[in-house]
C-alpha cells in the first residue's frame with residue numbers, strides 16, 4: 001500500500017540514516033547540486049534543510065528507511081541491501097546500486113566451533129541474527145536445519161555467552177569478529193546500498209526526481 005506523499009508542494013524528502021550511509025551519500029548529493037546544511041551527528045533536528053529549499057533530509061534509523069519511502073513519508077532514500085531484503089521492497093523502486101557502505105553478509109562462529117562438521121553431520125544449529133529472512137533462506141537453500149533467534153544488535157555477543165552456535169551479520173573489516181574471538185565461516189552475499197524511490201512519487205514528481213537519480217547514477221559509477 002502507498003499513501004500520498006507528505007510534500008504536496010512538490011518538494012522532495014530524502015530519508016537517510018546517520019553514520020556511514022549519510023557520509024557516503026553526501027558526495028552523491030553534491031553531484032546533484034544538493035548540500036545538506038546541518039550535520040546530523042551534532043544537530044538534534046530530525047529534518048535537515050539543504051541549500052535547495054525544496055529538498056529536505058529526514059534522519060531515520062537504517063532499518064526504517066524503506067518504511068518511510070514505502071508509505072511516501074519520504075520520496076526517496078538510501079538503504080543497504082541487507083535492510084531491503086528484510087523489508088521485502090514492497091512499494092519501492094530501486095533504480096541504482098550506489099556501491100556505497102559496502103560490506104558482506106556472513107555466518108560466523110566461536111573460534112573453537114567446527115561449523116563444517118556440524119553442518120555435514122546434520123546438526124540443528126541455533127543462529128542469532130537481525131536478518132532472519134536472509135538467514136532462513138540461506139540455510140534452507142543449504143538444507144541446514146536452524147533455530148533462528150531474533151536480535152536487534154550486538155549479534156557478536158550471542159555465541160560468546162552460549163545464546164547461539166552461530167550468527168549471521170554484516171562484516172566489513174572483520175575487526176569486530178576478531179576482537180570477540182569469532183571466525184567468519186561462510187559468506188552469504190556481498191552488500192552495498194541502493195537508492196530507493198517511492199513508486200507513486202516517481203510518477204508524480206518525475207521531473208524533480210529524474211535528474212537527481214541520474215546524477216547519483218553517474219557519481220556512483222565514477223566513484224567505484
Ligand code: PRT
Nearest residue numbers: 019020061062080083101102103170171172173174175176
Ligand atoms: O546502528 P543502527 O542499529 O541504527 O542500524 P545499523 O547498524 O543497521 O545502521 P548502520 O548505519 O550501522 O549501517 C547502515 C548500513 O551500512 C547497513 O545496513 C549495511 O548495509 C552497511 N554496512 C557497511 C554496515 C557495515 N558496513 C558494518 N561494518 N553495517 C554494519 N556494520 C557493523 C558490523 O556488523 C560490525 O558490528 O559494524 C561493525 C563493525 O564492522 P567490522 O567488520 O568493520 O568490524
Ligand code: MG
Nearest residue numbers: 019020062153
Ligand atoms: Mg550500527
